[in-house]
Amino acid sequence: MKDVTKDTILVHAGRDPRANHGIVNPPVYHCSTVLFPTLDALEEGDRNPHDIVNYGRIGTPTTFAFEKAAAELEGGYRSVNTGSGLAAIATALTAFTKTGDHVLITDSAYGPTRRFVKETLIPYGVEVEFFDPTVGAGISSLLKPNTSVVFLESPGSLTFEIQDVPAIAAAARTVGATVLLDNTWATPLFFRPFDHGVDVSIHAATKYMVGHADAMLGVVTCRDEALWTTVKKAATRFGTCAGPDDLFLGLRGLRTLAVRMRQHQESALILADWLAARPEVTRVLHPARADFPGHALWKRDFTGSSGLFSIVVKPAPRAALAAMLDDLELFGMGYSWGGFESLILPARPAAVRSATRWTDPGIVLRLHAGLEHPDDLIRDLDNAFRRFNDAL
Numbered sequence: 398m399k400d401v402t403k404d405t406i407l408v409h410a411g412r413d414p415r416a417n418h419g420i421v422n423p424p425v426y427h428c429s430t431v432l433f434p435t436l437d438a439l440e441e442g443d444r445n446p447h448d449i450v451n452y453g454r455i456g457t458p459t460t461f462a463f464e465k466a467a468a469e470l471e472g473g474y475r476s477v478n479t480g481s482g483l484a485a486i487a488t489a490l491t492a493f494t495k496t497g498d499h500v501l502i503t504d505s506a507y508g509p510t511r512r513f514v515k516e517t518l519i520p521y522g523v524e525v526e527f528f529d530p531t532v533g534a535g536i537s538s539l540l541k542p543n544t545s546v547v548f549l550e551s552p553g554s555l556t557f558e559i560q561d562v563p564a565i566a567a568a569a570r571t572v573g574a575t576v577l578l579d580n581t582w583a584t585p586l587f588f589r590p591f592d593h594g595v596d597v598s599i600h601a602a603t604k605y606m607v608g609h610a611d612a613m614l615g616v617v618t619c620r621d622e623a624l625w626t627t628v629k630k631a632a633t634r635f636g637t638c639a640g641p642d643d644l645f646l647g648l649r650g651l652r653t654l655a656v657r658m659r660q661h662q663e664s665a666l667i668l669a670d671w672l673a674a675r676p677e678v679t680r681v682l683h684p685a686r687a688d689f690p691g692h693a694l695w696k697r698d699f700t701g702s703s704g705l706f707s708i709v710v711k712p713a714p715r716a717a718l719a720a721m722l723d724d725l726e727l728f729g730m731g732y733s734w735g736g737f738e739s740l741i742l743p744a745r746p747a748a749v750r751s752a753t754r755w756t757d758p759g760i761v762l763r764l765h766a767g768l769e770h771p772d773d774l775i776r777d778l779d780n781a782f783r784r785f786n787d788a789l
Protein backbone atom coordinates (compact mmCIF):
# COMPACT_ATOMS: atom_id res chain seq x y z
CA MET A 398 0.00 0.00 0.00
CA LYS A 399 1.43 3.36 -1.00
CA ASP A 400 0.86 6.83 0.47
CA VAL A 401 -1.44 5.73 3.28
CA THR A 402 -1.08 6.33 7.00
CA LYS A 403 -0.23 3.62 9.49
CA ASP A 404 -3.82 3.64 10.77
CA THR A 405 -4.89 2.48 7.31
CA ILE A 406 -2.05 -0.03 6.93
CA LEU A 407 -3.18 -1.59 10.21
CA VAL A 408 -6.66 -2.22 8.86
CA HIS A 409 -5.63 -3.71 5.53
CA ALA A 410 -2.16 -5.28 5.87
CA GLY A 411 -1.89 -9.06 5.59
CA ARG A 412 -5.46 -9.48 4.30
CA ASP A 413 -6.40 -10.91 0.92
CA PRO A 414 -10.17 -11.62 0.92
CA ARG A 415 -10.18 -12.36 -2.81
CA ALA A 416 -7.93 -15.35 -2.19
CA ASN A 417 -10.28 -16.56 0.55
CA HIS A 418 -13.89 -16.63 -0.72
CA GLY A 419 -14.24 -12.92 0.11
CA ILE A 420 -13.91 -13.60 3.83
CA VAL A 421 -12.50 -10.51 5.52
CA ASN A 422 -9.94 -12.15 7.82
CA PRO A 423 -7.24 -14.63 6.76
CA PRO A 424 -8.08 -18.19 7.79
CA VAL A 425 -6.18 -19.92 10.61
CA TYR A 426 -4.23 -22.84 9.18
CA HIS A 427 -3.43 -25.54 11.73
CA CYS A 428 -0.62 -27.36 10.04
CA SER A 429 2.38 -29.58 10.41
CA THR A 430 2.40 -31.80 7.30
CA VAL A 431 1.98 -30.36 3.83
CA LEU A 432 1.33 -32.86 1.02
CA PHE A 433 2.99 -32.52 -2.38
CA PRO A 434 1.24 -33.99 -5.41
CA THR A 435 4.41 -34.77 -7.40
CA LEU A 436 8.15 -35.21 -6.94
CA ASP A 437 8.64 -31.99 -8.91
CA ALA A 438 6.45 -30.09 -6.42
CA LEU A 439 8.27 -31.63 -3.43
CA GLU A 440 11.66 -30.60 -4.85
CA GLU A 441 10.42 -27.11 -5.70
CA GLY A 442 9.27 -26.77 -2.07
CA ASP A 443 12.75 -27.73 -0.85
CA ARG A 444 14.40 -25.22 -3.16
CA ASN A 445 12.10 -22.42 -2.07
CA PRO A 446 11.06 -23.21 1.53
CA HIS A 447 10.45 -19.61 2.60
CA ASP A 448 7.90 -18.73 -0.04
CA ILE A 449 6.13 -22.02 -0.67
CA VAL A 450 4.09 -23.69 2.05
CA ASN A 451 6.42 -26.56 2.80
CA TYR A 452 6.12 -27.52 6.45
CA GLY A 453 4.12 -26.00 9.35
CA ARG A 454 7.14 -24.77 11.29
CA ILE A 455 8.61 -22.91 8.34
CA GLY A 456 5.53 -20.97 7.29
CA THR A 457 1.83 -21.19 6.49
CA PRO A 458 -0.60 -18.67 5.02
CA THR A 459 -1.40 -17.63 8.63
CA THR A 460 2.29 -17.03 9.34
CA PHE A 461 2.77 -15.13 6.11
CA ALA A 462 -0.26 -12.91 6.78
CA PHE A 463 1.02 -11.81 10.21
CA GLU A 464 4.60 -11.35 8.99
CA LYS A 465 3.48 -9.37 5.95
CA ALA A 466 1.42 -7.02 8.13
CA ALA A 467 4.26 -6.56 10.65
CA ALA A 468 6.84 -5.82 7.94
CA GLU A 469 4.58 -3.36 6.14
CA LEU A 470 3.81 -1.55 9.35
CA GLU A 471 7.43 -1.27 10.40
CA GLY A 472 8.63 -0.38 6.91
CA GLY A 473 11.10 -3.27 6.73
CA TYR A 474 11.97 -5.82 4.06
CA ARG A 475 10.29 -8.83 5.70
CA SER A 476 9.51 -10.29 9.15
CA VAL A 477 10.02 -13.56 11.02
CA ASN A 478 7.49 -14.72 13.61
CA THR A 479 8.49 -16.39 16.89
CA GLY A 480 6.63 -18.02 19.76
CA SER A 481 7.32 -15.16 22.23
CA GLY A 482 9.10 -11.84 22.47
CA LEU A 483 12.02 -13.46 24.26
CA ALA A 484 12.29 -16.07 21.50
CA ALA A 485 12.48 -13.19 18.99
CA ILE A 486 15.33 -11.59 20.99
CA ALA A 487 17.23 -14.87 21.49
CA THR A 488 16.83 -15.86 17.84
CA ALA A 489 17.98 -12.49 16.52
CA LEU A 490 20.93 -12.24 18.91
CA THR A 491 22.08 -15.75 18.05
CA ALA A 492 21.60 -15.27 14.32
CA PHE A 493 24.29 -12.56 14.21
CA THR A 494 26.73 -13.95 16.80
CA LYS A 495 29.36 -16.65 16.82
CA THR A 496 32.05 -17.80 19.23
CA GLY A 497 34.78 -15.17 19.56
CA ASP A 498 32.50 -12.22 18.79
CA HIS A 499 32.03 -9.20 21.02
CA VAL A 500 28.47 -8.07 21.70
CA LEU A 501 27.33 -4.79 23.26
CA ILE A 502 24.04 -4.75 25.20
CA THR A 503 22.31 -1.76 26.76
CA ASP A 504 22.34 -1.89 30.55
CA SER A 505 18.64 -1.00 30.54
CA ALA A 506 17.65 -4.17 28.66
CA TYR A 507 14.72 -6.31 29.77
CA GLY A 508 15.93 -8.72 32.52
CA PRO A 509 15.44 -11.98 30.59
CA THR A 510 17.39 -10.50 27.64
CA ARG A 511 20.32 -9.99 30.02
CA ARG A 512 19.87 -13.49 31.39
CA PHE A 513 19.93 -14.97 27.87
CA VAL A 514 23.22 -13.32 26.97
CA LYS A 515 24.81 -14.14 30.32
CA GLU A 516 23.66 -17.73 30.58
CA THR A 517 23.73 -18.73 26.90
CA LEU A 518 25.95 -16.46 24.79
CA ILE A 519 28.79 -16.12 27.32
CA PRO A 520 29.11 -19.90 27.93
CA TYR A 521 29.23 -20.31 24.12
CA GLY A 522 32.34 -18.12 24.00
CA VAL A 523 30.86 -14.73 23.17
CA GLU A 524 32.30 -11.67 24.92
CA VAL A 525 29.36 -9.65 26.24
CA GLU A 526 29.67 -6.07 27.46
CA PHE A 527 26.82 -4.00 28.91
CA PHE A 528 26.87 -0.25 28.24
CA ASP A 529 25.29 2.86 29.70
CA PRO A 530 22.05 3.44 27.73
CA THR A 531 22.81 7.17 27.59
CA VAL A 532 26.23 6.62 25.96
CA GLY A 533 25.19 7.99 22.52
CA ALA A 534 28.08 8.47 20.10
CA GLY A 535 30.41 7.59 22.98
CA ILE A 536 29.75 3.97 22.11
CA SER A 537 32.64 4.33 19.65
CA SER A 538 35.10 3.79 22.46
CA LEU A 539 33.48 0.42 23.28
CA LEU A 540 33.36 -0.95 19.74
CA LYS A 541 35.95 -3.52 18.71
CA PRO A 542 36.84 -4.98 15.31
CA ASN A 543 34.97 -8.16 16.34
CA THR A 544 31.83 -6.41 17.68
CA SER A 545 29.11 -8.25 15.78
CA VAL A 546 25.97 -6.93 17.50
CA VAL A 547 24.87 -3.79 19.31
CA PHE A 548 21.59 -4.47 21.11
CA LEU A 549 19.35 -1.55 22.07
CA GLU A 550 16.10 -1.22 23.95
CA SER A 551 14.75 2.31 23.82
CA PRO A 552 13.30 3.28 26.13
CA GLY A 553 14.39 0.65 28.64
CA SER A 554 11.20 -0.98 29.83
CA LEU A 555 11.83 -0.45 33.58
CA THR A 556 13.61 2.87 33.84
CA PHE A 557 12.84 4.40 30.42
CA GLU A 558 16.22 5.82 29.37
CA ILE A 559 15.97 6.94 25.74
CA GLN A 560 18.93 5.94 23.60
CA ASP A 561 20.45 8.07 20.85
CA VAL A 562 19.73 5.36 18.31
CA PRO A 563 21.00 7.21 15.17
CA ALA A 564 24.32 8.08 16.85
CA ILE A 565 24.83 4.54 18.16
CA ALA A 566 23.85 2.98 14.81
CA ALA A 567 26.22 5.27 12.88
CA ALA A 568 29.11 4.28 15.15
CA ALA A 569 28.21 0.57 14.96
CA ARG A 570 28.31 0.74 11.17
CA THR A 571 31.99 1.71 11.25
CA VAL A 572 32.91 -1.78 12.51
CA GLY A 573 30.20 -3.60 10.57
CA ALA A 574 28.15 -4.50 13.66
CA THR A 575 24.46 -5.29 13.24
CA VAL A 576 22.15 -3.02 15.26
CA LEU A 577 19.25 -4.78 16.96
CA LEU A 578 16.48 -2.84 18.71
CA ASP A 579 13.76 -4.03 21.05
CA ASN A 580 11.04 -1.64 19.84
CA THR A 581 8.21 -3.09 21.92
CA TRP A 582 7.47 0.03 24.00
CA ALA A 583 6.97 2.39 21.07
CA THR A 584 5.29 -0.12 18.73
CA PRO A 585 5.85 0.49 15.00
CA LEU A 586 3.49 3.47 15.37
CA PHE A 587 5.69 5.70 17.52
CA PHE A 588 9.25 4.85 16.46
CA ARG A 589 10.46 4.05 12.94
CA PRO A 590 13.59 1.94 13.51
CA PHE A 591 14.79 1.77 9.91
CA ASP A 592 14.70 5.57 9.57
CA HIS A 593 17.04 5.76 12.57
CA GLY A 594 19.75 3.34 11.41
CA VAL A 595 18.48 0.12 13.00
CA ASP A 596 19.06 -3.14 11.07
CA VAL A 597 16.75 -5.49 12.94
CA SER A 598 13.65 -4.47 14.90
CA ILE A 599 12.21 -6.79 17.50
CA HIS A 600 8.79 -6.78 19.13
CA ALA A 601 7.32 -8.73 21.96
CA ALA A 602 4.04 -8.86 20.03
CA THR A 603 2.66 -10.36 23.26
CA LYS A 604 2.29 -6.75 24.44
CA TYR A 605 0.58 -4.10 22.30
CA MET A 606 0.26 -6.00 19.02
CA VAL A 607 -1.79 -8.80 20.59
CA GLY A 608 -3.15 -6.19 23.00
CA HIS A 609 -5.43 -8.44 25.04
CA ALA A 610 -3.04 -10.31 27.40
CA ASP A 611 -4.03 -13.66 25.93
CA ALA A 612 -1.22 -14.83 23.63
CA MET A 613 2.57 -15.15 23.48
CA LEU A 614 4.07 -13.89 20.23
CA GLY A 615 7.25 -12.30 18.86
CA VAL A 616 8.28 -10.77 15.58
CA VAL A 617 11.64 -9.78 14.08
CA THR A 618 11.63 -7.38 11.14
CA CYS A 619 14.73 -6.79 9.04
CA ARG A 620 15.96 -3.89 6.98
CA ASP A 621 17.00 -5.99 3.96
CA GLU A 622 16.94 -9.43 2.40
CA ALA A 623 20.38 -10.56 3.62
CA LEU A 624 19.53 -9.73 7.25
CA TRP A 625 16.12 -11.38 6.92
CA THR A 626 17.60 -14.58 5.47
CA THR A 627 20.03 -14.79 8.39
CA VAL A 628 17.23 -14.43 10.96
CA LYS A 629 14.83 -16.73 9.11
CA LYS A 630 17.46 -19.48 8.87
CA ALA A 631 18.22 -19.16 12.60
CA ALA A 632 14.50 -19.29 13.46
CA THR A 633 14.13 -22.40 11.31
CA ARG A 634 17.14 -24.04 12.97
CA PHE A 635 15.80 -23.26 16.45
CA GLY A 636 12.20 -24.07 15.56
CA THR A 637 10.96 -20.91 17.26
CA CYS A 638 7.66 -20.61 15.37
CA ALA A 639 4.42 -19.33 16.90
CA GLY A 640 1.21 -21.35 16.94
CA PRO A 641 -1.52 -20.46 14.43
CA ASP A 642 -4.08 -19.26 16.96
CA ASP A 643 -1.60 -16.88 18.56
CA LEU A 644 -0.61 -15.55 15.13
CA PHE A 645 -4.27 -14.94 14.43
CA LEU A 646 -4.65 -13.07 17.73
CA GLY A 647 -1.61 -10.98 16.78
CA LEU A 648 -3.11 -10.15 13.43
CA ARG A 649 -6.48 -9.33 14.95
CA GLY A 650 -4.82 -7.15 17.59
CA LEU A 651 -3.07 -5.12 14.89
CA ARG A 652 -6.41 -3.95 13.47
CA THR A 653 -7.11 -1.87 16.58
CA LEU A 654 -3.53 -1.00 17.54
CA ALA A 655 -3.76 2.67 16.53
CA VAL A 656 -6.93 3.44 18.50
CA ARG A 657 -5.71 1.50 21.52
CA MET A 658 -2.33 3.24 21.49
CA ARG A 659 -3.92 6.68 21.38
CA GLN A 660 -5.88 5.83 24.53
CA HIS A 661 -2.94 4.15 26.32
CA GLN A 662 -0.85 7.23 25.56
CA GLU A 663 -3.45 9.71 26.75
CA SER A 664 -4.29 7.80 29.95
CA ALA A 665 -0.63 7.27 30.87
CA LEU A 666 0.07 10.99 30.52
CA ILE A 667 -2.95 11.86 32.68
CA LEU A 668 -1.81 9.39 35.35
CA ALA A 669 1.79 10.60 35.12
CA ASP A 670 0.72 14.24 35.66
CA TRP A 671 -1.42 13.29 38.63
CA LEU A 672 1.33 11.13 40.13
CA ALA A 673 3.95 13.87 39.66
CA ALA A 674 1.91 16.09 41.98
CA ARG A 675 1.66 13.48 44.75
CA PRO A 676 3.86 14.09 47.82
CA GLU A 677 4.64 10.35 48.04
CA VAL A 678 6.15 10.31 44.52
CA THR A 679 9.73 11.55 44.21
CA ARG A 680 10.13 10.98 40.44
CA VAL A 681 8.06 10.07 37.40
CA LEU A 682 9.99 8.18 34.72
CA HIS A 683 8.06 8.94 31.55
CA PRO A 684 9.94 9.95 28.37
CA ALA A 685 7.14 12.21 27.12
CA ARG A 686 7.31 14.43 30.22
CA ALA A 687 9.47 17.52 29.93
CA ASP A 688 11.09 16.78 33.33
CA PHE A 689 12.46 13.41 32.15
CA PRO A 690 16.21 13.43 31.36
CA GLY A 691 15.79 11.72 27.95
CA HIS A 692 12.87 13.90 26.91
CA ALA A 693 14.73 15.86 24.21
CA LEU A 694 15.79 12.65 22.43
CA TRP A 695 12.26 11.25 22.73
CA LYS A 696 10.88 14.44 21.20
CA ARG A 697 13.39 14.30 18.36
CA ASP A 698 12.90 10.64 17.40
CA PHE A 699 9.49 9.42 18.58
CA THR A 700 6.00 10.34 17.42
CA GLY A 701 4.18 9.20 20.54
CA SER A 702 4.40 7.38 23.84
CA SER A 703 2.79 4.23 25.11
CA GLY A 704 1.03 3.29 28.34
CA LEU A 705 4.08 2.03 30.24
CA PHE A 706 6.07 4.20 32.65
CA SER A 707 7.49 4.11 36.18
CA ILE A 708 7.37 6.17 39.33
CA VAL A 709 9.68 6.32 42.31
CA VAL A 710 7.89 6.42 45.65
CA LYS A 711 9.67 7.71 48.77
CA PRO A 712 11.39 4.95 50.79
CA ALA A 713 8.95 3.11 53.06
CA PRO A 714 8.70 -0.15 54.99
CA ARG A 715 7.52 -3.22 53.05
CA ALA A 716 4.28 -3.24 55.07
CA ALA A 717 3.34 0.18 53.67
CA LEU A 718 4.03 -1.02 50.12
CA ALA A 719 1.95 -4.14 50.74
CA ALA A 720 -0.90 -2.06 52.17
CA MET A 721 -0.78 0.06 49.02
CA LEU A 722 -0.67 -2.77 46.50
CA ASP A 723 -2.67 -5.59 48.08
CA ASP A 724 -6.09 -3.95 47.91
CA LEU A 725 -5.98 -2.27 44.52
CA GLU A 726 -9.30 -2.70 42.77
CA LEU A 727 -8.48 -1.88 39.15
CA PHE A 728 -4.70 -2.15 38.79
CA GLY A 729 -3.61 -5.77 38.62
CA MET A 730 -0.24 -6.80 39.98
CA GLY A 731 1.55 -8.94 37.44
CA TYR A 732 4.17 -9.25 34.74
CA SER A 733 3.84 -8.18 31.15
CA TRP A 734 2.00 -5.11 29.83
CA GLY A 735 0.41 -3.86 26.63
CA GLY A 736 -2.99 -5.43 27.22
CA PHE A 737 -6.30 -3.66 27.76
CA GLU A 738 -5.90 -3.76 31.54
CA SER A 739 -3.95 -1.58 33.95
CA LEU A 740 -1.04 -3.14 35.78
CA ILE A 741 1.39 -2.20 38.53
CA LEU A 742 4.64 -3.92 39.43
CA PRO A 743 7.34 -3.20 42.02
CA ALA A 744 10.76 -3.33 40.35
CA ARG A 745 14.37 -3.41 41.52
CA PRO A 746 16.51 -1.79 38.80
CA ALA A 747 19.61 -1.91 41.01
CA ALA A 748 19.57 -5.70 40.83
CA VAL A 749 19.66 -5.85 37.02
CA ARG A 750 22.48 -3.47 36.14
CA SER A 751 26.21 -3.80 35.73
CA ALA A 752 27.50 -0.93 33.55
CA THR A 753 25.61 1.73 35.47
CA ARG A 754 24.39 2.06 39.06
CA TRP A 755 20.84 2.64 40.20
CA THR A 756 21.22 4.50 43.49
CA ASP A 757 17.77 5.99 44.10
CA PRO A 758 16.66 4.70 47.54
CA GLY A 759 12.95 4.98 46.67
CA ILE A 760 10.55 2.26 45.61
CA VAL A 761 10.26 1.87 41.82
CA LEU A 762 6.77 0.98 40.64
CA ARG A 763 6.12 0.29 36.97
CA LEU A 764 2.63 1.14 35.79
CA HIS A 765 0.76 0.21 32.66
CA ALA A 766 -2.18 2.47 31.88
CA GLY A 767 -4.88 0.24 30.46
CA LEU A 768 -8.12 1.19 28.78
CA GLU A 769 -10.16 1.86 31.93
CA HIS A 770 -11.25 5.48 32.39
CA PRO A 771 -8.31 7.47 33.87
CA ASP A 772 -10.60 9.01 36.53
CA ASP A 773 -11.32 5.52 37.88
CA LEU A 774 -7.63 4.61 37.80
CA ILE A 775 -6.75 7.78 39.70
CA ARG A 776 -9.33 6.94 42.36
CA ASP A 777 -7.77 3.48 42.74
CA LEU A 778 -4.30 5.03 43.14
CA ASP A 779 -5.58 7.70 45.50
CA ASN A 780 -7.00 5.00 47.79
CA ALA A 781 -3.72 3.09 47.50
CA PHE A 782 -1.71 6.11 48.69
CA ARG A 783 -4.13 6.56 51.58
CA ARG A 784 -3.45 2.98 52.70
CA PHE A 785 0.30 3.54 52.17
CA ASN A 786 0.28 6.64 54.41
CA ASP A 787 -1.86 4.96 57.08
CA ALA A 788 0.67 2.11 57.28
CA LEU A 789 3.71 4.39 57.71
Ligand SMILES: Cc1ncc(COP(=O)(O)O)c(C=O)c1O
Pocket residue numbers: 481482483484507550554579581582600601602603604613614615733734
Ligand atom coordinates in the same frame (compact mmCIF):
# COMPACT_ATOMS: atom_id res chain seq x y z
C1 LIG B 1 10.75 -4.90 26.57
C2 LIG B 1 10.40 -6.35 26.51
N1 LIG B 1 10.94 -7.10 25.55
C3 LIG B 1 10.67 -8.42 25.44
C4 LIG B 1 9.82 -9.03 26.32
C5 LIG B 1 9.59 -10.51 26.21
O1 LIG B 1 8.35 -10.79 25.64
P1 LIG B 1 7.61 -12.17 25.93
O2 LIG B 1 7.06 -12.08 27.30
O3 LIG B 1 6.60 -12.25 24.84
O4 LIG B 1 8.63 -13.26 25.80
C6 LIG B 1 9.22 -8.29 27.34
C7 LIG B 1 8.28 -8.94 28.29
O5 LIG B 1 7.87 -8.39 29.28
C8 LIG B 1 9.52 -6.91 27.44
O6 LIG B 1 9.00 -6.15 28.43
